[in-house]
Amino acid sequence: MTPKIDRFLAEQQPATPCLVVDVDRVAERYHALQDALPLAHIYYAVKANPARAILERLVTLGSCFDAASIGEIRMCVAAGASADRISFGNTVKKVSAIREARELGVDLYAFDSMEELEKIAAHAPGARVYCRLAVENQGADWPLSRKFGTTIEHGRVLMLRARELGMDPYGLSFHVGSQQTDTAAYEAAIARVAMLHTDLARAGIEIRMVNLGGGFPVRYTSDVPEIDAFGMAISQAMTRHFGNDLPLMLVEPGRFLVGDAGVVSTEVVLVSRRGGKQSDPRWVYLDIGRFSGLAETEGEAIRYDFRTPRDGDACGPTIMAGPSCDGVDIMYEKRRVGLPVTLESGDRIEILSTGAYVSTYCSTGFNGFPPLTEYYI
Amino acid sequence: MTPKIDRFLAEQQPATPCLVVDVDRVAERYHALQDALPLAHIYYAVKANPARAILERLVTLGSCFDAASIGEIRMCVAAGASADRISFGNTVKKVSAIREARELGVDLYAFDSMEELEKIAAHAPGARVYCRLAVENQGADWPLSRKFGTTIEHGRVLMLRARELGMDPYGLSFHVGSQQTDTAAYEAAIARVAMLHTDLARAGIEIRMVNLGGGFPVRYTSDVPEIDAFGMAISQAMTRHFGNDLPLMLVEPGRFLVGDAGVVSTEVVLVSRRGGKQSDPRWVYLDIGRFSGLAETEGEAIRYDFRTPRDGDACGPTIMAGPSCDGVDIMYEKRRVGLPVTLESGDRIEILSTGAYVSTYCSTGFNGFPPLTEYYI
Numbered sequence: 001m002t003p004k005i006d007r008f009l010a011e012q013q014p015a016t017p018c019l020v021v022d023v024d025r026v027a028e029r030y031h032a033l034q035d036a037l038p039l040a041h042i043y044y045a046v047k048a049n050p051a052r053a054i055l056e057r058l059v060t061l062g063s064c065f066d067a068a069s070i071g072e073i074r075m076c077v078a079a080g081a082s083a084d085r086i087s088f089g090n091t092v093k094k095v096s097a098i099r100e101a102r103e104l105g106v107d108l109y110a111f112d113s114m115e116e117l118e119k120i121a122a123h124a125p126g127a128r129v130y131c132r133l134a135v136e137n138q139g140a141d142w143p144l145s146r147k148f149g150t151t152i153e154h155g156r157v158l159m160l161r162a163r164e165l166g167m168d169p170y171g172l173s174f175h176v177g178s179q180q181t182d183t184a185a186y187e188a189a190i191a192r193v194a195m196l197h198t199d200l201a202r203a204g205i206e207i208r209m210v211n212l213g214g215g216f217p218v219r220y221t222s223d224v225p226e227i228d229a230f231g232m233a234i235s236q237a238m239t240r241h242f243g244n245d246l247p248l249m250l251v252e253p254g255r256f257l258v259g260d261a262g263v264v265s266t267e268v269v270l271v272s273r274r275g276g277k278q279s280d281p282r283w284v285y286l287d288i289g290r291f292s293g294l295a296e297t298e299g300e301a302i303r304y305d306f307r308t309p310r311d312g313d314a315c316g317p318t319i320m321a322g323p324s325c326d327g328v329d330i331m332y333e334k335r336r337v338g339l340p341v342t343l344e345s346g347d348r349i350e351i352l353s354t355g356a357y358v359s360t361y362c363s364t365g366f367n368g369f370p371p372l373t374e375y376y377i
Numbered sequence: 378m379t380p381k382i383d384r385f386l387a388e389q390q391p392a393t394p395c396l397v398v399d400v401d402r403v404a405e406r407y408h409a410l411q412d413a414l415p416l417a418h419i420y421y422a423v424k425a426n427p428a429r430a431i432l433e434r435l436v437t438l439g440s441c442f443d444a445a446s447i448g449e450i451r452m453c454v455a456a457g458a459s460a461d462r463i464s465f466g467n468t469v470k471k472v473s474a475i476r477e478a479r480e481l482g483v484d485l486y487a488f489d490s491m492e493e494l495e496k497i498a499a500h501a502p503g504a505r506v507y508c509r510l511a512v513e514n515q516g517a518d519w520p521l522s523r524k525f526g527t528t529i530e531h532g533r534v535l536m537l538r539a540r541e542l543g544m545d546p547y548g549l550s551f552h553v554g555s556q557q558t559d560t561a562a563y564e565a566a567i568a569r570v571a572m573l574h575t576d577l578a579r580a581g582i583e584i585r586m587v588n589l590g591g592g593f594p595v596r597y598t599s600d601v602p603e604i605d606a607f608g609m610a611i612s613q614a615m616t617r618h619f620g621n622d623l624p625l626m627l628v629e630p631g632r633f634l635v636g637d638a639g640v641v642s643t644e645v646v647l648v649s650r651r652g653g654k655q656s657d658p659r660w661v662y663l664d665i666g667r668f669s670g671l672a673e674t675e676g677e678a679i680r681y682d683f684r685t686p687r688d689g690d691a692c693g694p695t696i697m698a699g700p701s702c703d704g705v706d707i708m709y710e711k712r713r714v715g716l717p718v719t720l721e722s723g724d725r726i727e728i729l730s731t732g733a734y735v736s737t738y739c740s741t742g743f744n745g746f747p748p749l750t751e752y753y754i
Contacts, residue, residue: 047702047744068702071745090702090744092647092662095723113649115722134651147660147704154653177704270469272490274511276531283524285469291738295668298675298705325424325445325467327524327554328675345492346472361668364748365737367424367467368448 001307001352005263008377009350016267016348017288018373021049021355023057025261030061033216033253036231040249043087045214046072048254048356049262053376055079058257066214066252070097077104087211089173089252091116091132091148098123110173110211112150117158121165129162130171130211131155133196135189140177140215141301149174152196159200171209171247172196178255179302180215181224183233190234194241207247210238214252218259218353221303227256255356262355264288264372268347269323281336282318284343289322289329293354293362293372297331302357307350310340318343324367378684378729382640385754386727393644393725394665395750398426398732400434402638407438410593410630413608417626420464422591423449425631425733426639430753432456435634443591443629444483447474454481464588466550466629468493468509468525475500487550487588489527494535498542506539507548507588508532510573512566517554517592518678526551529573536577548586548624549573555632556679557592558601560610567611571618584624587615591629595636595730598680604633632733639732641665641749645724646700658713659695661720666699666706670731670739670749674708679734681708684727687717695720701744 002022009020033042043066044058050072055065056079064085065076076086083105088098091112098109102124109124111117112132120129134149150158155172162169172193176185190210197207212234217224238246266286273280288294296302317336322329343349362372379399386397410419420443421435427449432442433456441462444450453463460482465475468489475486479501486501488494489509497506511526527535532549539546549570553562567587574584589611594601615623643663650657665671673679694713699706720726739749 050742050745067745069700069745071742071747073745075745090700092698092700094644094646094664094700113647113651114653115649116647119647119722142704146710147698147707148651148702150651150653154651157653267471269471270490270493270496272492274490274525274527274531276491276527276534287471291672295740321469321524323446323467323469323471325525327519330524333523345496360742360744361740363672363738364741365427365448367737368427368444368446368450368452370448371741 001263001350004377008375009265014265014373014375016265017292018375019262019264019293019354019359020375020377021051021054021258021262023053023261023376026054026257027057027061029257029261030058030063032227033251033256036227037234037249037251039246040212040251043250043252044257045252045254046076049258049359050075051359051374051376052079054258055081070100073101073104073106093119095119095123102127108170111158112148114158114161117162117165121167126166126168128168128170130173130209131158132173132175133192135174135176135192136185137177139182139185140180142178142296152192155196156199156203159205160203163205169205171207171211173211173213175213176215178215179217181217183225183230186212186230186234187237190237190241197242209248209250211250211252214254214256216253216256218255220353221305259356260353262353262358264293264351264354264358266349266351268343268345268349270345271343282316283321284318284339285321285323287323288372289324290331291324291326291329291363291366292322292369293358294322294331295361296357300332300334303332304354305352306337306339307352308340308343309347309349310342313340313342315339316341323369326367378640378727381754385752386642391642391750391752393642394669395752396639396641396670396731396736397752397754398428398431398635398639400430400638400753403431403634404434404438406634406638407435407440409604410628410633413604414611414626414628416623417589417628420627420629421634422629422631423453426635426736427452428736428751428753429456431635432458447477450478450481450483464627470496472496472500479504485547488535489525491535491538494539494542498544503543503545505545505547507550507586508535509550509552510569512551512553512569513562514554516559516562517557519555519673529569532573533576533580536582537580540582546582548584548588550588550590552590553592555592556594558594560602560607563589563607563611564614567614567618574619586625586627588627588629591631591633593630593633595632597730598682636733637730639730639735641670641728641731641735643726643728645720645722645726647722648720659693660698661695661716662698662700664700665749666701667708668701668703668706668740668743669699669746670735671699671708672738673734677709677711681731682729683714683716684729685717685720686724686726687719690717690719692716693718700746703744
């Protein structure tokens with residue numbers, strides 16, 4: 001919660017549910033990451049929050065962009081980003097999307113399989129490509145390791161094939177998982193990349209870029225290491241494995257740049273103990289739920305922090321659910337949330353650090369609830 | 378897949394992903410349910426698919442409507458439904474929503490807690506209310522039992538309190554869970570409702586309505602009982618427990634009316650074995666995923682059936698995933714899907730029985746992918 005958001009909510013009292021993002025905070029975080037990793041090029045993971053105001057601010061700061069789809073590439077271009085600052089980072093791309101990206105001038109493409117490489121070679125001939133390796137995602141609250149990335153052995157085959165196909169075998173990438181709280185995860189991943197780098201050098205392919213992915217965490221309900229700790233761990237590991245002849249480093253922060261720049265304002269719709277007894281669990285139903293923005297509460301993975309008008313009163317364990325008729329629209333049940341026992345319907349509460357992976361994740365009209373209103377200030 | 382949808386897809390070749398719904402099929406299913414339960418009033422669960430074309434057709438058929446939100450109530454009214462045919466079936470309602478519903482003329486409200494009852498009494502004084510009881514959801518692929526419903530004991534307290542508050546304690550309801558494939562679930566639930574009916578009669582409250590909820594299944598990959606089997610089980614259980622003086626029966630079908638009226642047309646974006654070995658699992662990535670409409674594949678709960686242009690070729694086990702960069706955007710992995718081994722990117726495949734809980738469940742722009750295009754024919 002930044003002072004600007006606090007003031008906006010107090011003065012405007014916007015209808016709930018809504019998301020308020022302080023774009024100045026995004027700039028602060030951008031500079032903090034730059035300071036922590038001065039040699040790295042920052043590619044903002046647009047999927048975290050593709051709002052025009054955020055993209056435009058990042059363009060003025062000199063950021064590059066990691067796009068998951070042709071839709072995101074178009075948004076970046078519309079916000080003023082030049083195509084040579086955009087990476088098409090999804091390893092799963094439609095042929096039509098590759099073609100359009102190429103026409104727009106995008107020259108950097110991720111892949112992790114032979115079929116994808118051949119698609120890129122056919123529709124963006126000669127482009128720079130980088131191969132995504134699977135690495136451990138331990139320590140991440142939102143792991144990504146099953147769906148993406150190949151082995152070191154097959155990565156070697158793929159990069160050799162890229163050269164044969166007339167592509168520029170430019171780099172290697174990995175992702176340690178989102179909301180990664182362990183700096184050692186990066187160190188282990190860099191060691192793997194370095195092994196393949198050495199293998200490829202022997203085969204005459206000089207890797208010029210290492211894409212370290214994103215995953216840098218923000219504070220929700222638990223403290224996380226400072227960004228400087230990640231910067232230090234990464235820099236040391238890169239030097240240890242690559243020596244003084246460092247490849248270009250890319251990072252793809254999403255959550256880190258926008259997560260704590262946003263706050264959701266929501267209303268308590270109902271507080272009930274449905275069995276009628278004080279010993280029954282207390283349910284608090286909000287006017288936002290898993291299908292209206294809080295998608296990352298699936299499996300209770302991301303644990304948001306709450307601010308209520310009754311903070312300071314005695315607290316009790318609470319099950320938190322969304323407003324829909326859907327039985328899976330429950331945010332926190334296994335690990336209950338401590339909230340004031342005085343809370344009642346009509347109370348307005350804030351969900352902190354909701355700037356990332358909330359706005360575009362809400363449904364178009366699940367149970368008749370419209371998408372979240374957004375304010376960028 | 379109806380012949381009309383088949384023809385539409387062949388002739389129009391609409392861009393993927395898209396949903397095509399045969400509205401005539403909705404009417405067929407409406408009549409089948411009416412035949413199976415001739416005494417029941419049908420309240421369509423709008424959340425299953427709130428498309429204007431569906432609502433309008435159901436209005437002409439004489440259907441009533443079960444709404445989850447004020448947004449859905451507005452849609453029903455806009456489609457020509459009169460307010461006395463609308464039930465506000467969500468037990469969790471904003472005060473502002475109750476007020477607006479009341480102003481529109483809605484006179485039937487669900488509740489399952491004291492706080493909600495008091496809200497309804499304050500903002501829709503004198504309205505008909507019905508109390509939702511928690512019942513077993515065994516046999517349902519998409520259970521709803523944790524989040525809603527109260528006990529028989531507390532239901533009694535609540536209904537007595539409703540009378541004290543000047544409300545009309547009109548009925549009782551339950552929900553056996555969505556995609557319920559066991560007719561016995563309804564029989565057990567009716568027995569519970571009948572117990573409370575008897576208790577309340579002794580206290581001078583005559584229940585005039587029993588809302589049997591929805592849950593009637595459609596065929597995905599496994600056969601399900603015919604609707605007549607559910608009609609028979611329900612009718613017999615009602616007669617057994619209520620004798621000849623039957624209360625009015627309401628049913629709230631959603632999936633049953635629209636599920637198999639819709640087909641999603643999607644494109645294979647990538648087929649890959651990321652380790653490069655034939656022994657590696659085969660992944661098929663589609664241009665639709667969990668966040669672009671297939672929300673009910675969460676936990677692999679609803680198992681859709683696929684039709685491919687290569688049906689008849691040898692099949693192999695396949696992991697199916699969506700097009701986004703999100704690691705949880707995987708539809709089927711634990712129980713793999715048998716699909717032709719010849720499948721490749723660019724192939725166009727159909728996902729059958731996707732008329733329910735798909736269209737409005739897709740995100741506004743997850744990973745830059747726009748919402749599903751919809752066609753009602």
